[in-house]
Amino acid sequence: MSRGPCAGVGPAYGRSMRDIPPPPTSAAFWRSPLRGLRFTSVLGLVLLAGITVLFVTGLLSYAAYNPDLATVNDKTPDKGILGFYLFSWPTDPRWLYRLTQGVHVTLGVTLIPVLLAKLWSVIPKLFALPPVRSVSHALERLSLLLLVGGGLFEFVTGVLNVQLDYVFPGSFYRLHFYGAWVFFAAFAVHTALKLPLALRNVRAMRHQDAEQSDERADVHDELVAPHPAEPTFSRRGAFWFVGGGALLLFATTVGRSFDGPLRRTALLAPHGGGDPGSGGNAFQINKTAAYAGIDAAETGDEAWRLVLTGRTGTIRLSRAELSRLPLHTAELPIACVEGWSTSDQEWRGVRLRDLAALVGHDEPVDVFVASLQRHGAFRHAALRSNQVADPRSLLALYVNGAELSPDHGYPARIIVPAAPGVLNTKWVARLTFGKL
Numbered sequence: 001m002s003r004g005p006c007a008g009v010g011p012a013y014g015r016s017m018r019d020i021p022p023p024p025t026s027a028a029f030w031r032s033p034l035r036g037l038r039f040t041s042v043l044g045l046v047l048l049a050g051i052t053v054l055f056v057t058g059l060l061s062y063a064a065y066n067p068d069l070a071t072v073n074d075k076t077p078d079k080g081i082l083g084f085y086l087f088s089w090p091t092d093p094r095w096l097y098r099l100t101q102g103v104h105v106t107l108g109v110t111l112i113p114v115l116l117a118k119l120w121s122v123i124p125k126l127f128a129l130p131p132v133r134s135v136s137h138a139l140e141r142l143s144l145l146l147l148v149g150g151g152l153f154e155f156v157t158g159v160l161n162v163q164l165d166y167v168f169p170g171s172f173y174r175l176h177f178y179g180a181w182v183f184f185a186a187f188a189v190h191t192a193l194k195l196p197l198a199l200r201n202v203r204a205m206r207h208q209d210a211e212q213s214d215e216r217a218d219v220h221d222e223l224v225a226p227h228p229a230e231p232t233f234s235r236r237g238a239f240w241f242v243g244g245g246a247l248l249l250f251a252t253t254v255g256r257s258f259d260g261p262l263r264r265t266a267l268l269a270p271h272g273g274g275d276p277g278s279g280g281n282a283f284q285i286n287k288t289a290a291y292a293g294i295d296a297a298e299t300g301d302e303a304w305r306l307v308l309t310g311r312t313g314t315i316r317l318s319r320a321e322l323s324r325l326p327l328h329t330a331e332l333p334i335a336c337v338e339g340w341s342t343s344d345q346e347w348r349g350v351r352l353r354d355l356a357a358l359v360g361h362d363e364p365v366d367v368f369v370a371s372l373q374r375h376g377a378f379r380h381a382a383l384r385s386n387q388v389a390d391p392r393s394l395l396a397l398y399v400n401g402a403e404l405s406p407d408h409g410y411p412a413r414i415i416v417p418a419a420p421g422v423l424n425t426k427w428v429a430r431l432t433f434g435k436l
C-alpha cells in the first residue's frame with residue numbers, strides 16, 4: 001500500500017473527500033432547491049413588464065424637462081441622437097407628470113425585491129468556469145455585465161436620489177439618463193435571447209401545477225442545484241416572500257403621491273425641508289426659503305420688482321401693481337421628479353401669456369425664468385411657448401386663498417399644468433420672453 005502525501009488525512013478526521021465544501025465555481029456549491037429556470041423565468045417576466053414601464057416613464061420624465069431648451073434646462077448637452085424623440089411637453093391632462101413620475105418612482109422602489117431575487121436566482125452562473133467558452137459566450141457575458149451593472153446602477157442612483165436628496169450634485173440627471181440607455185440596450189438584448197425560454201418555462205409550470213405532478217421534475221435545467229439541500233420553504237413560499245417585500249415597499253412609498261394622512265404612511269419618501277404649517281400653504285415644501293438663501297429684505301414691497309423683458313423692452317412691476325392686473329385661478333398639483341406630488345392646489349395670479357403681452361408678445365412665445373436665488377440648480381428654468389400660452393399657467397401670488405408663504409415662493413412663483421415641479425420656479429425675479 002503506497003502512502004501519498006495526503007493519504008490518510010481524510011479517514012483520520014473521519015471525513016471523505018466529498019465532505020470538503022466545493023468552491024463557488026462548482027455547481028455543487030449552490031444548494032438552494034429554489035433555484036431553477038422556472039423560478040428565474042417568473043421573476044424575469046415580472047421585470048420585463050416592470051422595467052419596460054420604468055424605461056418609458058423615465059424617457060417621458062426626460063422629455064418633460066424640455067431639455068431641448070438649451071438655455072438652462074438641458075443637463076445632457078451631449079445627448080446627440082438619444083434626444084431623438086423629444087417633443088414639447090403638453091399641459092394636458094394637468095396631472096400628467098404627477099402620474100408618469102409617480103409611477104416611475106413608486107414602481108422602481110417596489111421592484112427592488114424582484115430585482116434582487118432575480119439576481120440571486122442566477123448567481124451560480126456568475127461564478128461558472130471557464131469564464132469564457134467561446135466568442136459568443138464572451139459576448140453574452142459582456143452583455144450580462146452591462147445588464148447587471150446597469151440595472152444595479154439605475155436602481156441605486158434612483159433610490160439615492162429620491163431618498164437622499166441629490167447626493168451627486170448636479171450629475172444625477174446625467175448619470176441616470178446615460179445609465180438608462182446602457183441598461184436598456186442590454187435589457188433588450190437579454191429579452192430577445194431569453195423571452196422564448198421564459199415563456200416556455202412558465203407555461204410548463206402552469207401545466208405541471210394543473211396536473212399536481214412532481215415539482216422537481218426539471219430536466220436540462222442548469223440553474224437547478226445538482227445536490228439540493230432540504231427545502232426550508234416551497235417555491236410558492238419564495239414568491240410570496242418576494243411579493244410580500246415588494247408589497248411592503250409599495251405600501252410605504254405610494255403615499256408620497258397623496259396629501260393628508262396618506263403622505264404620513266410614506267416612510268420611504270423625502271419629507272421636505274420645512275414645516276408646511278396650516279392654512280392655504282399647508283402642503284409639501286421642497287426647498288425652504290432659508291435653504292435657498294432668500295433674504296426677507298429682498299422680497300419686501302419696497303425692494304422687490306418683477307423684471308419683465310420682451311420685444312418692446314423691459315418693465316418693472318411691484319407686487320401691488322401685479323395684483324391689480326387681471327387675476328385668474330387654476331387648480332393644479334405640484335409633482336416633483338422625486339416622485340412625490342400634491343393634489344390640486346388653488347393657485348391665483350397673473351397669466352404668463354398676459355405678462356408676455358405686456359412686453360409685446362401676443363403670439364405664443366417661450367420664457368426664461370430667473371429667481372432671486374443665487375446658487376443651486378433650480379434657481380432658473382425655461383418654459384415652452386405651449387406652456388406659456390396655457391390659460392392656467394400663472395405667475396401665482398396666492399394659494400388656497402392665502403398669500404404665498406416664503407417657503408412656497410413669496411412674492412411670486414410659477415405654476416404650470418402637467419410640468420415637473422422643478423419648472424415651477426419660486427421667488428421669481430425676472431421673466432424674459434422670446435424664442436429660446
Ligand SMILES: Nc1nc2c(c(=O)[nH]1)N[C@H]1C(S)=C(S)[C@@H](COP(=O)(O)O)O[C@H]1N2
Nearest residue numbers: 284285286287336371378421422424425426
Ligand atoms: N427658486 C427655486 N424654485 C424652485 C425650487 C428651488 O430649489 N428653487 N425647487 C423646485 C422643485 S424641485 C419643486 S418640486 C418645487 C416644489 O415646490 P414647493 O416647495 O412649493 O412644494 O419647487 C420648484 N421651484
Ligand SMILES: [Mo]
Nearest residue numbers: 336337421422
Ligand atoms: Mo422637485
